[in-house]
Amino acid sequence: MDESDAIYGRVKALVDTFNKKGVPVTPETRFQQDLEWDSLTVLDFVAGVEDEFDIIISMNMQAEIETVGQLADVVRKLAKD
Amino acid sequence: MSDLFSKFDPLIAQREALLSTGLTDPFNLVMEKVESPTVAICNGKRTILLGTYNYMGMTFDPDVIAAGKKALDEFGSGTTGSRVLNGTYSGHRAVEQALKDFYAMDHAMVFSTGYQANLGIISTIAGKDDYIVLDIDSHASIYDGCALGNAQIVPFRHNDIEALEKRLKRIPEGAGKLVVLEGVYSMLGDVAPLKEMVAVSKANGGMVLVDEAHSMGFIGEHGRGVAEAQGVIEDVDFIIGTFSKSVGTVGGFCVSNHPKFEILRLVCRPYVFTASLPPSVVATAATSIGKLMHGAGKRAHLWENSKKLHSGLKALGFTLGTEQPQSAIIAVVMPDLETGAAMWEALLEEGLYVNLARPPATPSGMTLLRCSLCAEHSSEQVDEILAMFGAAGRATGCI
Secondary structure (H helix, E strand, O other), X not given: OOOOOHHHHHHHXXXXXXXXXXXXXXXXXXXXXXXXXXHHHHHHHHHHHHHHHOOOOOHHHHOXXXXXXXXXXXXXXXXXX | OOOHHHHHHHHHHHHHHHHHOOOOOOOOOOEEEEEEOOEXXXXXXEEEEOEOOOOOOHHHOHHHHHHHHHHHHHHOOOOOOEOOOOOOOHHHHHHHHHHHHHHOOOEEEEEOOHHHHHHHHHHHHOOOOOEEEEEOOOOHHHHHHHHHOOOEEXXXXXXXXXXXXXXXXXXXXXXXXXXXXXXXEOOOOEEOOHHHHHHHHHHOOOEEEEEOOOOOOOOOOOOOOHHHHOOOHHHOOEEEEEOOOOOOOOOEEEEEOOOOHHHHHHHOHHHHOOEOOOHHHHHHHHHHHHHHOOOHHHHHHHHHHHHHHHHHHHHHXXXXXXXXXXXXXXXXXXXOHXXXXXXXXXXXXXXXXXXXXXXXXXXXXXXXXXEEOOOOOOHHHHHHHHHHHHHHHHHHOOO
């Protein structure tokens, strides 16, 4: 994942708004192990991404997404469909 | 060999730390004797029950007990079989008829528990490529029903009408949509805005399932629940309920007017691949449901109790889950698990049982002392309860 990618940039900007602990964010940053958000933060973050791109990221899809870069890939695919 | 139990180590450590302080284990209480719907003997001590969801106090109703004894004598202790094989007795048909009468609906299907009712209905009707849109604070049985099936699961923020609508509108054209809501959310005791949510769901082509486990018997003109109280029961496709709360025994059900509903008896695995309820249980349930149809006086007293406890706890300085009493559940918010457990034990020593609820069962990581009132609590008992909360709260520094 190229950090200059436009979709990655928009996803990362959303991650930053919820990144209260100031964890350095790269495409390899893992949601569970690195960002350690609670379930309500995850819900609000996912809702933010869904609103930004007008898509649905179901819990089934979320379970497959580990890193910020993977999320950007999923968003790119969903936004295209 | 890796130990499969290693994954539980953090929970084991948390539990040991809590119990090492000398606290009574809040998840291991034994009721030695039960005197009535509102009083039991725990640790040899007379204890007022304020955490049993026995809303209408039917567990010791003489007609209910007589019906159970008669069924035990006439039909034996158990059916030893599935509803679709040897496990449907006349009592099972009778309790389904009682439900159809109670809800004024065409179809009723009885499961062995309320948990299985959600598990079975949700996993069966929402298939692959369908979408289930559900409130994030849904009960574990709803999530487990989602997990058992193959549908796409889309949660939305608790009771947020706009969040529900946005998600419904984004679902691909032609996909099946099941919206899963609850009438009363059991952790905080708050009620859903069903009027708006059912309207939004219907306008966007969704079928609606409402779990009314914590409202049956006392919310709505006929006690049919929040959907009835808010005037939208006609637009709800499936109502899920339980016998283990207001009805006062055990079992679960789904009622519906869907013309093809009966096919579920053949395709719903948690219905087919388990033994049916014992004859005594369905007999007590049918009798209790019949009596709940005429429980207006008890309902009014239950609401009085709920209002009195809510305002009394507020006056004592406790933080409550809802600003106003919305149901028969009053949740007292505790600052953390340690304080919650200490308060729970202090109340038990005073002679009061409430539920200690903690994550992951609770929303937003809260620790709650959950109180559920009964129509059989006397006004004097509510006074006693408030005095115990005052004493325990001061002893533990909660107020």
